[in-house]
Amino acid sequence: MTSARRTAEDIKTFTEKLSHSLSQIRQIDDAAPGTSPHETILTGDGFRLLRYGTDQAHDKKTAVLIVYALVNRPWVLDLEPKRSMIARLLERGMDIFLIEWLDPEPQDKNRSLSAYIAVMIDQCVDAVNTARRTSRLNLLGVCQGGTLSLCYAALFPKKVKNLITMVTPVDFQTEDNVLSKWVREVDLDRLVGCYGNVPGALLNTLFVSLQPFRLGSKKYIDLIDLADNPAGLKTFARMEKWIADSPDQAGTAFNEFVGNLYQRNALIKDKFVVDNQIVNLSKIRCPVLNIYALADHLVPASASKALANYVGCDDYSELTFDGGHIGIYVSRQAQQSIPASIARWILARS
Amino acid sequence: MPHDPTEQYQDFLFELEKYLRQMNDAGRDMPAFSQLPGWLEWLKADNDPSGDITSTKKLESLKAQFRDDPAKSEAASRYWHAFQALQVHWIDISSKSWDVARVQSIETSSATNIRQFYDDWIEAGEALFRERAVTKAYADQVGEWINAQVDLNLAFGMGEVPVCVDPRDLKAALTEAEAREAQLRSELEALKSRQKSKSARATSQKKAPSKAGQSTKTKASSKSEIALKKSRPKS
Numbered sequence: 001m002t003s004a005r006r007t008a009e010d011i012k013t014f015t016e017k018l019s020h021s022l023s024q025i026r027q028i029d030d031a032a033p034g035t036s037p038h039e040t041i042l043t044g045d046g047f048r049l050l051r052y053g054t055d056q057a058h059d060k061k062t063a064v065l066i067v068y069a070l071v072n073r074p075w076v077l078d079l080e081p082k083r084s085m086i087a088r089l090l091e092r093g094m095d096i097f098l099i100e101w102l103d104p105e106p107q108d109k110n111r112s113l114s115a116y117i118a119v120m121i122d123q124c125v126d127a128v129n130t131a132r133r134t135s136r137l138n139l140l141g142v143c144q145g146g147t148l149s150l151c152y153a154a155l156f157p158k159k160v161k162n163l164i165t166m167v168t169p170v171d172f173q174t175e176d177n178v179l180s181k182w183v184r185e186v187d188l189d190r191l192v193g194c195y196g197n198v199p200g201a202l203l204n205t206l207f208v209s210l211q212p213f214r215l216g217s218k219k220y221i222d223l224i225d226l227a228d229n230p231a232g233l234k235t236f237a238r239m240e241k242w243i244a245d246s247p248d249q250a251g252t253a254f255n256e257f258v259g260n261l262y263q264r265n266a267l268i269k270d271k272f273v274v275d276n277q278i279v280n281l282s283k284i285r286c287p288v289l290n291i292y293a294l295a296d297h298l299v300p301a302s303a304s305k306a307l308a309n310y311v312g313c314d315d316y317s318e319l320t321f322d323g324g325h326i327g328i329y330v331s332r333q334a335q336q337s338i339p340a341s342i343a344r345w346i347l348a349r350s
Numbered sequence: 351m352p353h354d355p356t357e358q359y360q361d362f363l364f365e366l367e368k369y370l371r372q373m374n375d376a377g378r379d380m381p382a383f384s385q386l387p388g389w390l391e392w393l394k395a396d397n398d399p400s401g402d403i404t405s406t407k408k409l410e411s412l413k414a415q416f417r418d419d420p421a422k423s424e425a426a427s428r429y430w431h432a433f434q435a436l437q438v439h440w441i442d443i444s445s446k447s448w449d450v451a452r453v454q455s456i457e458t459s460s461a462t463n464i465r466q467f468y469d470d471w472i473e474a475g476e477a478l479f480r481e482r483a484v485t486k487a488y489a490d491q492v493g494e495w496i497n498a499q500v501d502l503n504l505a506f507g508m509g510e511v512p513v514c515v516d517p518r519d520l521k522a523a524l525t526e527a528e529a530r531e532a533q534l535r536s537e538l539e540a541l542k543s544r545q546k547s548k549s550a551r552a553t554s555q556k557k558a559p560s561k562a563g564q565s566t567k568t569k570a571s572s573k574s575e576i577a578l579k580k581s582r583p584k585s
Contacts, residue, residue, distance in 0.1 A: 007358050007464075014464050015362075178483045185493035187500070194500045194509035202496075209492075210483070213447075213475040220370050221468060264525050271529035278532040 014224070021223040024233055031237035033075040036087050038098075042127045046104070046111065049124045051131070052078075052086055052096040061095040062350050063132050064164075064342075067121060067152075069144035070101055070249060071203055076242050076329045077142070080235060083330045088339030094346070095132070099124050099145075104250040109196040111250035113148075113257060118275035121152045125159050136161035138346050143167050143299060143325075147261070150307075151274050154283045162349050164289045164342055167325055169299045170281075171306035173265045178210055179298065180262050188259050192251035200246030208243075210297050239330070268310055282312035289345045291319040291328070291338065298325040317345065356452050359464055425498070425505035432498040435491050443482055447475035 042049040051058070066086075068074035077098075078086040089096055099121065104111060128137050139160050141149025146168025153160040172180050183206075191198065208215045226232040266272040272279045288311050292304035301320070308316060319341050321328045328334050416423035451471035482488050504511050 004358070010464050011358065011362050018366075176484065178480075178489075181484060181486070181489035182492040183496075185490055185497070187497050189512045190497070190504065191500050193512035194503050196509060206492075211476060212479060213472045217367060217370060218469075218472045221366075221465075224465070259521065260525055264522055266525055266529070271525055273525075273528045273532045276532055277536065278529050 017224045017227060018221065021227040021233070024227065024230070025223065025237055028234055028237045031234060031241050033073075033079045033238045033242055035081055036078050036084060036090065041097075041131060042124065044120060044123050046102050046108065046115070047120045047124065048100045048102065049127055050098045050100055052098065053090050058095045059132060061093050062138065062346055063095040063097065063128055063134070064089065064138045064140050064346065065124060065128050066096065066098045067139065067141045067145035067149045068099065068101070069142060070116070070148075070253070071144060071200070071246060073242060073245055073247070074098055074100060074142075076239075076326070079238050079242065079330055083235065083332075083335060085329055085335070085339050088335055089343060092339060092343035094343055097124070097128050101247070103247045104197045106196055109192070109251040111253055113151075113253045114275040116253060117148050117151045118155065121148060122156065122159075125152070125156070129159070135159070138162045138164070138350075140164040140166065140342070141168060142329075144169070144257070147257075147267070150267075150281060150284065151272070151279045153286065154279045154281055155274060155277055157283055157285060160284075160286050162287045162289070162346055163284065164291065164345070165304070165307065166291045166338075167293055167296055167299045167304060167328055168290070168307070169261070169303040170310065171265065171268050171303050172261045174300055174302035174306070176300045177303055179206065180303075182206065183258055183262050186258070186263075188255045188263075192255050195251070197248040197251050198254045200248050203249070204244065204246040207298065239326075268306065281307070281310035284311045285313050287315035287317075287349050288313050289317050289319060289342070291321065291342075293321045293323050293325055293328045295323055296325040296328075315349070319345075356448075356455065356467065359467055360448070362464070363468070422505045425502045429495075429498040429502045432491065432495040436495055439482060439488055439491065443475065443478050447471055447478050450474035450478070 036052050037054050038050045038052040040048050041051045055061070066074070066077065068077070078084045081087060086096055086098070101116075125137060125139075129135055136159055139149050139153060139162070141147070141164070143166070146165035147170070149163060150165060150168065150170070153163045169177075174180075195202075223233070223236065226236060260266040260272055264271070267279060267281070270278055270280055288307070290304060290307050292299070292301045294301050296304075305318070308318070319338070321334060321338060323331055323334060328338065416426060448471060451467060451474050454470050454474070455467050503509065
């Protein structure tokens with residue numbers, strides 16, 4: 001066989017395998033993520049508070065309130081039974097609550113970060129404490145939700161018993177923070193003026209563009225390896241569904257978050273004002289567990305590690321994960337280690 | 351001349367990437383927002399030299415289209431320039447990554463396996479992109495691309511041009527002022543509560559002078575606690 005013919009054969013085989021995988025993935029009709037049973041215990045303006053688990057003996061367990069990011073959906077923490085940080089925490093005796101942010105309507109474009117932090121998170125904290133008959137709780141902030149949780153813990157220190165931050169940006173202008181460099185010159189007033197609520201699709205495009213070769217192409221080609229692996233293809237389909245489902249962002253809150261944090265790095269300069277108060281991270285005196293991923297392309301480890309220099313607590317710990325921003329939620333390795341470490345850390349301080 | 355399989359790969363990958371992009375675009379709701387340029391621009395340029403993507407033909411036709419509306423014409427021109435500037439980066443990144451993958455495939459004889467070649471190309475591309483993405487030139491260009499797209503939308507009547515767009519330094523000053531105001535407010539609150547407890551203590555001292563020693567002791571103990579916390583070594 002000539003070399004050219006061999007190459008043509010190789011390409012043909014490659015195409016056939018890819019077509020086979022793609023045809024299989026098209027047949028997956030139910031790729032809805034979110035599998036752990038839960039109930040809504042509070043609905044407010046812009047959020048729903050969910051409580052996970054079916055165990056009637058909730059109150060004997062240790063409560064954790066998860067604050068997820070405003071960008072993307074929290075279902076990545078409960079993607080499917082074997083890839084669910086929430087399920088793993090439930091298995092370890094935690095009573096899990098989660099704030100599900102509702103999509104902002106056009107009339108919500110002026111909703112501020114103060115509303116998210118000092119009103120909505122505070123209402124959820126109070127609701128959990130009421131349900132549990134406690135005065136303080138364990139707060140677990142994920143990604144941008146970690147930044148919101150830090151602000152909350154600094155403003156309401158008496159209501160937070162232990163704080164866990166996961167892949168959370170604190171110093172928004174470290175040298176390797178690509179996203180931060182890209183948005184430094186964006187005219188946020190005009191952006192918000194144009195769109196009102198900022199389209200999730202814009203954010204999605206930027207996120208995918210941070211690793212354009214891998215996220216735009218390779219992951220689809222790697223589907224070849226998942227041919228005739230229905231479970232693997234279903235996980236892939238769920239992840240795709242989650243990635244594409246980016247909610248719009250309330251205009252004012254987006255302007256404040258990107259402007260004050262990404263463009264002016266105000267949080268670590270003690271110049272970030274929420275609810276007319278400066279967010280002073282040194283006011284966080286409760287134990288803090290800071291979890292970050294070493295290969296995070298979205299929130300570089302350097303952005304999270306900075307927290308050690310600003311919190312005012314004596315009991316500060318770090319947990320590193322050898323993986324990326326998404327792997328820390330869903331990878332097998334993360335499933336085995338992260339929830340167990342979180343549960344151990346909390347139980348040691350309960 | 352020996353056969354170079356990567357020439358066949360390039361044609362194949364062009365079709366493949368076009369397909370993947372179509373598949374992605376079909377599944378996404380992207381109102382009034384276009385995608386960032388990527389390596390497809392390079393594949394396009396290489397596969398269709400007659401439709402040189404960096405040519406000014408499209409720009410000229412845009413200008414002609416909005417001749418009677420300077421705002422639209424200017425916004426379209428700005429967007430076209432911003433998009434082109436990113437395309438130039440991408441043509442460079444893609445072509446360099448292709449060269450790296452080709453050299454590597456010759457060295458490791460992996461060019462006869464398209465999957466291996468593809469993986470090498472992706473790895474080279476991602477590495478080159480990482481280097482480029484953090485440079486000020488590229489970052490500013492992404493910012494300009496977003497700003498230009500917003501301007502284009504505004505020129506075509508989407509949303510509202512903000513009444514007042516604060517300049518960057520004014521915004522920074524505003525952040526500082528807000529922080530200062532919040533700081534002053536919290537100091538005022540602290541002073542007020544100190545004053546309140548002072549007067550309360552004075553009243554209680556008048557009523558029960560024997561308790562003064564106890565109050566001093568409590569204060570001293572809380573001070574030493576603060577000193578201990580501040581001495582915590584930072585990692």
